[in-house]
Amino acid sequence: MQQDLQTLAHHLLQGFDDYRFRFRQITQDAPQYFAQAHWQAMQQASAERIDLYETRIKSTCAHLPALAHQVAIWPDLKQVYRQMLSTRLDAELAETWFNSVYCHLFAHAGINNQAIFVDAEPRPIQAHSHIPLTRSYLRQQTGFAALFQTILTSYSLGVPFFNLQEDCQFIESSLIESLPSYILADPYLDVQMLHTVFYRNKGAYLVGRILSGGHSIPLVLPLVHAESQGVFVDTLIIDPEQVSIVFSFTRSYFMVDVPIPAEFVAFLKQLMPNKETAELYTAIGFYKHGKTEFYRSLLSHLAHTSDQFVMAAGVKGMVMSVFTLPGFNSVFKIIKDKFAPPKEVSKATVKAKYALVKRLDRVGRMADTQEFSNFCFPVSRFAPECLQELLDVAPSTVEVQGDQVLIHHLWTERRMIPLNLYLQQANAKETVAILQDYGRAIKQLAAANIFPGDMLLKNFGVTRHGRVVFYDYDEISDLTEMNFREIPEPRFPEDELAAEPWYSVAPNDVFPEEFATFLFRDPQHRRIFQQEHAQLFQASYWRSVQDAIHAGQLLDVYPYPAQQRFRFLEEIL
Known part of the structure; x- marks a missing residue:
């Protein structure tokens, strides 16, 4: 039996290695796409990488021997598999892979820490690895412009800077304005x-930190490839909150080569101490392990609090029912059995719409989601009314x-x-700012070929950074599938008083x-809203966006304020 378990564990690990190899292949093509300005190829690669995990899990499970389908052997299999991970630099990802295979085979039944890796394994980061994480650049009496010229020229981007000296002067001026004396x-x-x-x-980002005495300041340099001119440094970001927005849950996952994930995430955590570990793993493409870290965080929260699940604030949805934990910064959404007209x-x-959102370019305006099956907690952790x-509303989904x-x-x-709740409490200045951002959110979604469908205020949320984000996906469609029309003139005065429209209306x-x-x-x-976004009430505007999409134009939506950019290379919505 022990030999059979060894063989099975090797089989699981081989499936994981095949997945990791292809994951890194896709990721390592990103520099080429950036250098050649192949933006659509970049988006396609990102979507392929997301799909890769489930594809490879299914392939691995399809070729497992009969022994793997005996749930009783999994505690012993876990011990054998754990020993094989002792020297690996990506062991935590391999644990999640093991969990995924188990859940695929047994439909998430019987989840416990004896059979799978529910709890995090105590494992130090492999500090002795020969793979360096960072490069260090000492100031050594030079000015900031000279220092950052050295930094920027040390990266091989495959395309030259248009005006490196000017970029470095912008960086120096920004640092002088922002850093303490x-x-x-x-x-x-x-x-x-x-x-x-x-x-x-369409962006590339250099990420690091400034160390001075006992102070550590995050540093992000966004780069833009203006195809006819070359690469520009677009801005400098050293505010931790703005760095957090760059790694937001509302944006696509980064394509970044990560040899040692735990070490890499630990460094990012130092830059963004308020960012959850789960979010950081997800932001760099390891969304399945991000899900594992999220679940562990949830279990820890429940173990250390008396919080009960309650219904979430807001207007009740017609399709989804939403509940939450007051002290945990997430909501939980289930599909109702019957939908209101x-x-x-x-x-x-x-379900298909939510899966689609995972693969889309969310342009900073759609919340990422994690999907769970057989979510099980004590009755005592639910408020009775919840x-x-x-x-x-969902007896086929929820059971006691x-x-x-x-x-x-x-x-x-x-x-x-x-x-809608935010506006009820907002002052005059906040109201203007948030309604302007609401319009920008709709425009940016449209330019990314996303039509929200139901654009009511209740289907958008406001983040802690004051950004408007769409989170109700049951009616989203490709913008290019919609038919934007002007309302025809009435034929007779009585037409405007009729209960039914005097013109035909097709589904789209x-x-x-x-x-x-x-x-x-x-x-x-x-x-x-109309003062800044009146064009959203015009069918001609929406058709112009469709024309731009058909022409292959991709929107530039940057995760920092437009006024913060060093130059205005092109129009930003």
């Missing part, structure tokens, strides 16, 4: 930069089994303040003229 005067200042470049969509989508369609509502609540299928998502027809009254009950909100 005692750091600016430090002759022994050290800049530590990660070796690898972060690629996402006029919703006509099916459960399968809703549990009753879940049982009422003894003292446990079993939820067959759900999604988790970052908790935000629903936009959209009439933007109706948005003003449909979206805003408050006339003041409508006026504020």
